Each structure stands twice: as structure tokens, then as C-alpha cells.
Amino acid sequence: MDIPAIATKTPSTPGSPSSILYPSPGSRPTTPRSESVIRYETGDDYYQPPPFWFPRIQALCKTLWPNARHNIAFLAVGTYNKVFGLSVLHEDGAACGEYVLKLPELEDTVTNTVGVLRYLERRTSPAEGESRALRLPEVVGWDGTKDNDLGYPYIMTKRIPGMNLGKEWEALAQSQRMAVATQIARLYMDFESISSAVTGIINVPPTHNTAEKSISPKPDELLEISAFGTTFAGDQARHTDFEDEENGLLPLDRLYADPPGLPVGEMMLAPLKRRISQALHQETPDLNIVEYHYKPLLYILGQLNEGDIFASVDDGNDEDTRFCLWNLDLTPSNIMIDYATNHEPYITGILDWEAAIFGPRFMTAEPPRWLWTNEVATKSWPEYDPEPLHKRLMDADSRDDDAIKGVFEQAMGPEWLSNAYDPEFVFARQILKLSMLSVWGQAEVDESEDIQLAWDGFCDERQTEAEQETLEETLADLNISREP
Numbered sequence: 001m002d003i004p005a006i007a008t009k010t011p012s013t014p015g016s017p018s019s020i021l022y023p024s025p026g027s028r029p030t031t032p033r034s035e036s037v038i039r040y041e042t043g044d045d046y047y048q049p050p051p052f053w054f055p056r057i058q059a060l061c062k063t064l065w066p067n068a069r070h071n072i073a074f075l076a077v078g079t080y081n082k083v084f085g086l087s088v089l090h091e092d093g094a095a096c097g098e099y100v101l102k103l104p105e106l107e108d109t110v111t112n113t114v115g116v117l118r119y120l121e122r123r124t125s126p127a128e129g130e131s132r133a134l135r136l137p138e139v140v141g142w143d144g145t146k147d148n149d150l151g152y153p154y155i156m157t158k159r160i161p162g163m164n165l166g167k168e169w170e171a172l173a174q175s176q177r178m179a180v181a182t183q184i185a186r187l188y189m190d191f192e193s194i195s196s197a198v199t200g201i202i203n204v205p206p207t208h209n210t211a212e213k214s215i216s217p218k219p220d221e222l223l224e225i226s227a228f229g230t231t232f233a234g235d236q237a238r239h240t241d242f243e244d245e246e247n248g249l250l251p252l253d254r255l256y257a258d259p260p261g262l263p264v265g266e267m268m269l270a271p272l273k274r275r276i277s278q279a280l281h282q283e284t285p286d287l288n289i290v291e292y293h294y295k296p297l298l299y300i301l302g303q304l305n306e307g308d309i310f311a312s313v314d315d316g317n318d319e320d321t322r323f324c325l326w327n328l329d330l331t332p333s334n335i336m337i338d339y340a341t342n343h344e345p346y347i348t349g350i351l352d353w354e355a356a357i358f359g360p361r362f363m364t365a366e367p368p369r370w371l372w373t374n375e376v377a378t379k380s381w382p383e384y385d386p387e388p389l390h391k392r393l394m395d396a397d398s399r400d401d402d403a404i405k406g407v408f409e410q411a412m413g414p415e416w417l418s419n420a421y422d423p424e425f426v427f428a429r430q431i432l433k434l435s436m437l438s439v440w441g442q443a444e445v446d447e448s449e450d451i452q453l454a455w456d457g458f459c460d461e462r463q464t465e466a467e468q469e470t471l472e473e474t475l476a477d478l479n480i481s482r483e484p
Helices: 050-064 107-124 165-171 174-193 264-281 287-306 311-315 361-365 399-412 414-421 423-435 442-477
Strands: 069-077 081-089 095-104 139-143 154-158 200-203 224-226 323-327 335-339 345-350 356-360
Touching: 050 069, 050 081, 050 095, 095 107, 107 139, 107 154, 107 200, 107 323, 165 174, 165 335, 174 323, 174 335, 174 345, 174 361, 174 399, 264 287, 264 311, 264 356, 264 423, 287 423, 287 442, 323 361, 356 361, 361 414, 361 423, 399 414, 414 423, 423 442
Parallel strands: none
Antiparallel strands: 069 081, 081 095, 095 154, 139 154, 200 224, 200 356, 323 356, 335 345
């Protein structure tokens, strides 16, 4: 498919014909509770060192390009994949093509990756006369089975030219960093321009995403936009029959899907309601996570919804454009840049799209703090340093960094700044991210507790501000000067 009033504190309670990505981070690493461990079938060959693969890759290249010369280089081990570079040359030595070969650790993810990339390639293609900073790796071949020269599933894409921004950043001059900030602003605007009436995770459902099945050679035709909070793990059974037909939280037809054009407030409340339902109906109910995390976080979202913060998002967008594209893995290590003849850097493409979503517009407004804060500039996993819940922690590190921040924010405009820095939207972003995860470890538990504490502090500040405002209004009405 194509896809507030004064708030109150939280209560104390299989393959296709070979037709040939870059490293993908997969899901965020966690330390899951024992009852929720996900077990994957992983090929033992994956763990072999790079030299083990060179003869196999050479054989694959000879099958695909029998009359060409091939140069093979090991590039990297990603979070869940091995990545090789391929240079294909004509017999006379002229370049034929540059490709990237990805071998996934989790063999059954090939269909999903290909489906998402091909779907997004259609959605992100610029109209005639337009240009975009948002460019993706182009899939040119893949095989979700082991029935090939590698004896292993693979994906092959055209190689995006340029260098990894995460590695280049420290070498950039201040003027070049300012140029990158402008490019990142263009990239953010490109994301906002690609909209959907439906919100959720862009993926090929697990029933199709397996190497053992014979599937369509066009995985993008199997693609869905799965509602947030509908993924399962461990003994979290996909329950369809409840004695309580009302479910107490969501109608049964809303447990697995959201309708098009759903108001943002309803959309934000639904994922945690699903998580509560899952936790209570799994084989071993998890009352702890419900009472100490899901319910308090749901309460915060309810307070935000009552304060009309989400209604303000609805007002500016019709039902068909309410949600827009975002990549939860948009980090410096996934951004490729090159240099123009005047040495000004420009974005050549974005890697790793397994975490692509359509979300509310404030999701695309998470500030790229790595542009102006040194501590996250080269991190591969910025999730370990969650978005600060206080605006002052988003400040730049130096005067030069503040200039970079200013260039970016000026390009984005006042509406984006509101979506980025208003504390209500920061809380909403963090809670929605947590609700997407079916497996929590200690990092997620700590983050939930931090959010709840920060919310209590936020409410105290708002209450104090309200009391001060009331006092000043009373004094003004009495025409009493506060000066001696």
C-alpha cells in the first residue's frame, strides 16, 4: 500500500531472481527481560572473517558480469551486517559500476529492506525540475535465499558516492560545517514534503519477510504501514479473542491498525494502549511494566492531549498530509557527503532505511544536535544519549557551534522551532519512541523514569508560572505597584 492548560503530574502509580545496502543498524540494542528475548535464526557463515567471503563474492560477480573484471573490498561490519564494496570494470579497464554488497546477520530481513527501499525510491523521486537532498541507495539486485554463489542471502545497491559525514565532520572547516547545516535543513524539509494519511512503521510484514518462503519478486508490493505499538516479541501472543470485547482500551479493530486521517491525539494514545493490552494478555502478564511505565507515560500523553497540543498539529494539516516521512536512524554515520569544485560539501545520499516511518510532524523536528554539540558528533548510536528533556541542554557548545545552530534554525523557520523545542513536543517524541519498542531493557526503563521525573518538574514550573501570573494580574487590578 502507498503508503495546554496547566498539566498535572503523573499519578504515583524467500527470494527473487538475482536482480544486485549499506550497513543497517537494525533495531536499537537493548538488554531485554528474560521473558521477552527474541531469538533469530542466524547463519553460522555470517561470522566467518572477510577472507572467507572473497571467493564466494568473486563467483557471484562472475555470474552477474561474466565478461567484466571485478575488484572486491571489505568495507565494514555494521550493527547487523557485513558490507563489501564491488568495482566492476570492462575488459579494457573502463569503469562499469560501483556497488555495495550487504550480507545481513539476520537472514530473513532481506525482503523487508528491499521492499522499504523500493517503496521509498518511488516516494522520494523528485518531480521534473526539482532537486532533493534526500537520496537513497538504489537496489539493483537481491536474493533472500541461500540458492546463489554466496550460499547466503544478500542485497546489492549502487554505491552512493562520497564520504561518511560522521568521519568527515572533524576535518571540516567552519564554513563547510555551515554549508552542511544548510544541507541538513534542506534534507529535513524534503522529509516534511513526503506525506501520508496513515501513520506507522514502513515495513514488509513478518509473514512475508522470510527466506524460507517463495515470495513475490517485488517486495515493495507486500509493504504495509504498520501502526505503532503493534510489533510483538517473545511470549507476547498476537491475541485476537478477548472475553472483554471492549478491551478496556481500544476497539479490537484498532489493536493492529490505525485508520487514515486519524487525529494526532488519538494516534499518540493508541501505541501505549496496545502495549498495555499486550502486556496484560501475554502468557506471563507483565504487571510491572504496565503499572510503573506504560500507564504513567499514557497519563502524560493524555494530559498533553487535553491541553490541545496535538490539536494544534491537526489544524495546520489536512487528513491526507497529516503525517510525514522520517528516518529514526538519521545520524551522521548514515549521511554521505561529497565536495563541489569550490570545496563546499553537499549531501549525496542517506543510508539505512530500516527505521523509516510516517509520523506526526513534530517527529521530524527532533533537532540534529550533533551539528552543534561535540559529544554526539561522531556517535553511532545517539539513542544512548536521548534527546534532552530541557531546552537548555540543547544549546550549542561554542560560539562557532552556535552559528551553525543559527544557520540551521533560520532555514527551518518558526513552526519547526516550535515543534522542535516546545517541551510538550519533546515529551511526546520521547514517549512515542519508547512505545514503538516491544522489548525493553534497563536503558528504556531508565528513560521512562527520567521522563516521568522531568514531567513532574515541568508541571511544577508551569504551576509556579501560573501562580505568578495570577498574582501580577491581581496586583494590576488593584493598581498596586510592586515597587517600594
